[in-house]
Amino acid sequence: MALRAALRQKCGLIGILSQPSSSGSHSRVSAVLVSQMRNNATSPKIKVDFNQSTGVAVLSMQSPPVNSLSLDFLTELCISVEKLEMDRACRGLIITSSLPKVFSAGLDILEMYGKSPERCGEFWRAVQEMWLKMYSSNMVTIAAINGSSPAGGCLLSLTCDYRIMSDNPRYSIGLNETLLGIVAPFGTDKNIIKNTHTCSN
Numbered sequence: 181m182a183l184r185a186a187l188r189q190k191c192g193l194i195g196i197l198s199q200p201s202s203s204g205s206h207s208r209v210s211a212v213l214v215s216q217m218r219n220n221a222t223s224p225k226i227k228v229d230f231n232q233s234t235g236v237a238v239l240s241m242q243s244p245p246v247n248s249l250s251l252d253f254l255t256e257l258c259i260s261v262e263k264l265e266m267d268r269a270c271r272g273l274i275i276t277s278s279l280p281k282v283f284s285a286g287l288d289i290l291e292m293y294g295k296s297p298e299r300c301g302e303f304w305r306a307v308q309e310m311w312l313k314m315y316s317s318n319m320v321t322i323a324a325i326n327g328s329s330p331a332g333g334c335l336l337s338l339t340c341d342y343r344i345m346s347d348n349p350r351y352s353i354g355l356n357e358t359l360l361g362i363v364a365p366f367g368t369d370k371n372i373i374k375n376t377h378t379c380s381n
């Protein structure tokens with residue numbers, strides 16, 4: 181019932197949220213999306229199963245070994261979400277992992293080492309685009325956290341409306357990136373524990 185209420189509430193916001201951004205911040209993803217649609221390419225890192233009868237899509241992250249959020253991965257993720265956003269029949273999105281034990285290991289550490297300033301800028305913009313796109317999605321979004329989800333993986337789950345995590349003591353979640361010297365901007369951890377529910381594995 182709560183989910184349905186949330187769905188109704190969010191559907192009412194579709195008109196506002198789907199207006200084009202004046203900042204142009206999504207232009208890179210849109211450009212990639214257009215070119216990908218033209219080429220009819222498929223993504224190997226992300227699998228999307230859309231159930232027409234329920235209006236719910238399941239997006240499975242399948243980028244071994246740990247679904248780390250590289251520039252390529254983030255771009256594909258945004259493209260997949262953008263495609264679903266454009267399908268008016270899709271009202272709900274569940275994000276999960278098809279890997280055992282890991283939801284997402286967070287930002288790809290290799291993207292933050294030995295890269296040019298231009299590449300670093302592109303990477304961090306992609307991070308920002310990902311969470312803005314997810315957070316402002318017109319779909320009801322749920323993170324089905326079926327494995328460890330540190331740092332950026334936690335951020336990804338925080339952008340969803342609901343989080344459900346496997347009740348397994350070997351799985352951890354949290355904004356632990358300060359251990360690497362990366363500081364989350366103020367306010368990003370506000371919902372971390374409050375809205376994270378657990379279920380049996």
Ligand SMILES: CC/C=C\C/C=C\CCC/C=C/CC(=O)SCCNC(=O)CCNC(=O)[C@H](O)C(C)(C)COP(=O)(O)OP(=O)(O)OC[C@H]1O[C@@H](n2cnc3c(N)ncnc32)[C@H](O)[C@@H]1OP(=O)(O)O
Pocket residue numbers: 245246248249281282284285286287288289290304305307308328330331332333335355357360362363364365368
């Ligand atoms: C502009 C921005 C605006 C707003 C941003 C807002 C907020 C920012 C907050 C978010 C910031 C996030 C920063 C990060 O995400 S930094 C990354 C932090 N992640 C970690 O520290 C995770 C480290 N990994 C682990 O804890 C474990 O690997 C894990 C529990 C996920 C899985 O353990 P398991 O035992 O199953 O596997 P491992 O043997 O440890 O690893 C397998 C291989 O995967 C490689 N690996 C692991 N994590 C990463 C990663 N994050 N990036 C790249 N590669 C990774 C690991 O090295 C192993 O590789 P091989 O040795 O096999 O080659």
